[in-house]
Amino acid sequence: MTQQQRIVTLISLLRRTSQLMVDEITDRLAAAGFADLPPAYHPIFENIDRAGTRLTVLAARARLTHQSMGEVVAELERRGYVERVPDPSDGRARLVRLTPSGRQVVKTAVREIAAIEDKWLRRWRKAGLKGDLRSPLEAALLEEET
Amino acid sequence: MTQQQRIVTLISLLRRTSQLMVDEITDRLAAAGFADLPPAYHPIFENIDRAGTRLTVLAARARLTHQSMGEVVAELERRGYVERVPDPSDGRARLVRLTPSGRQVVKTAVREIAAIEDKWLRRWRKAGLKGDLRSPLEAALLEEET
């Protein structure tokens, strides 16, 4: 098996990095006592408002269909992290809202995510990354959506 | 629906960016006449050697189980992009090798990927990214694997 030189694309580097970071969130949440929170549930905690958010809004923010988001919310409801209450302003709608235990998850996640991002940013800096990474990435994504 | 400020994590920026780039490869390959190449097939073209590569080696490079890689290879074989020949140096093994049409895919993919990466690099630079991105990412991943 000759070790032929293969192309390592920037795309695959980005993919592997983000995959590792996501896995790390899941691991750290499990270590903090939330072992039932696979990556599929992250979009909810990222996109929900304090006062509660409609399913369709959650779905749009997470770029999922409302059916998929419905499943995810149902799972989190079974696990006790969110609850669904009627939306007083619209009889068709219901608000998905964090329970106390859901708020605890978000609190933990915010802390652990900060730690993970710090770790990677230190590594990237040590290996020569200059300046900010967040704003270029954000601006480029915005441009894509136009 | 009050537009509450939510956290946009660096992790989600990386995820969305890499997802868009992967989709773009698939689209461009489809436009080039290879409409039957979903993202799941990319790891093969990225990891295969000219002289052919064993299934287990492909699987290890792509970080998949050999069973999963076996399925992917079987699909690509049905579509005529790879063939399996006995490995002369080991009777248990077979070499997965690109067919002429598979080599055409790789040629096209290399060109299109370069174009995609250029496009994003230009955007990132315009939005303030300094210097190289590839080597910090690569070095950080290497550190993770230790």
Place this chain on the structure above:
DNA sequence: CAATATAGGCAGGTAACCTGCACATGTCAA
């Protein structure tokens, strides 16, 4: 008050992985 739009749910399907197991071939120590 019809016509249409919107919120959500139910049923069923698919892609891309996984684990468990079987089997053939190879290697190596006694």
Place this chain on the structure above:
DNA sequence: TTGACATGTGCAGGTTACCTGCCTATATTG
């Protein structure tokens, strides 16, 4: 040279994270 174990591959079946199609209930609007 022969077990004992390792390695390469394949088959069967399962899981996760999505999807589309279709339905009902409620709201909005001409």
